[in-house]
Amino acid sequence: RKEVEQDPGPFNVPEGATVAFNCTYSNSASQSFFWYRQDCRKEPKLLMSVYSSGNEDGRFTAQLNRASQYISLLIRDSKLSDSATYLCVVKGGSYIPTFGRGTSLIVHP
């Protein structure tokens, strides 16, 4: 089993839709979790951290399920500009991050 797994997609949704991605991780000792966004041929950018209690930033909601070892990202009211690849990142105690391969989102008019 890979350390961090994501459905590569693409998720193809219309503007205004709600879409959710999951990311599973294998190391139960993982301590920190993040979502990054990467536009085509650009560098990844931190989207949000994922806290145990879940957190929300505008249209974006991130949640952590330690029992089932996955994190999720929910995007409400999708915009065309949300089209990108969303990378899940998991860090253990060694401070070394493990990136998922990403989930591609395409928002169409």
Add this chain to the structure above:
Amino acid sequence: EAGVTQSPTHLIKTRGQQATLRCSPISGHTSVYWYQQALGLGLQFLLWYDEGEERNRGNFPPRFSGRQFPNYSSELNVNALELEDSALYLCASSSPGLVYEQYFGPGTRLTVT
């Protein structure tokens, strides 16, 4: 505030040569991470430098090496280049105490022919 910068933007080398890639972190950041992103693959962790020392390295051969300078900028060296080293090399920096939040540079695209 200036972001992470990397140079060169593109680099073309032939097999067997050496490549040197450079990274300047955000002012105040002391940690620098290097990643390789090959086409169709995820980011693979290469090296982590903090306060001038190598803290950890990923599962890459010793011909991948680097260093961090007193001003916290960093250099990645790849010796004896192989065709499969062709990839986007990304550098990220983070501030002391916030090593979990990384800010990436635009990357150096290395092509080995």
